[in-house]
Amino acid sequence: MDSVIRLILLCLPVVMIIGNDFSVNQTECLEGVVGKSIDIPCSFTYPETYKPRKINIHWRRNDRFGEFIFNLSRSYIHPHYRGRIDFLGDPIWKNTGTIRISHIKQSDQNLYFCLVEGKGNYTSGWQSNTGTLLIVRGQGPTPSPAPLTPSVTAATSARTGEDEDELGQGVILIIRCALALGMLAIVWLIGIYLMKSREVTIHPIEGSGNRPNERRVDQTEITSRNL
Structure with missing residues (x-):
């Protein structure tokens, strides 16, 4: 508050001149976004x-006689804007007094007036x-996720095709293994x-081997009888 009062007292001797010879040009309306710059x-x-x-260069807000928020020569910045106002103008060579407000807040929405103070053969301001009306709007909605690009879709399709090929090869391998096992089982059954069959064929031959012995016994008995 003391700084504002000092600035007002400083400006009391200044003669306000608004006419064709002295003019300040400002954009009537601007739109900013919360968090942006x-x-x-001002020219x-x-x-x-x-x-x-x-x-x-001075800047006011609210109205033409509102409170000061910026003073170039005194390096003054209102507490609400401290660390957020940068001076971009060149008063001596380009006749400009432009400022930049960074990290915009919703409370920055207001009217802003640029006051030019010159000291020469006489002091004038x-x-x-009309000043500049700054309208502040909130940030837009969060953008929806972007759709898959053709390259991603193509890669996904290719991967799906590879998975199908691997599945088909696995099925074929299983079928081949099953066939091989089946063939082994058939061969094993045929061998048994x-x-x-061979054991059945050999059995009668073993029985016939006893017949000579039996016949020999019969002949002995016959010989004994003859004697």
């Missing part, structure tokens, strides 16, 4: 007969009648069958 441009002119040795 915005430049509020001015003065008559050729006026020879300022020094030019200072002039500013715009042949072995059983």
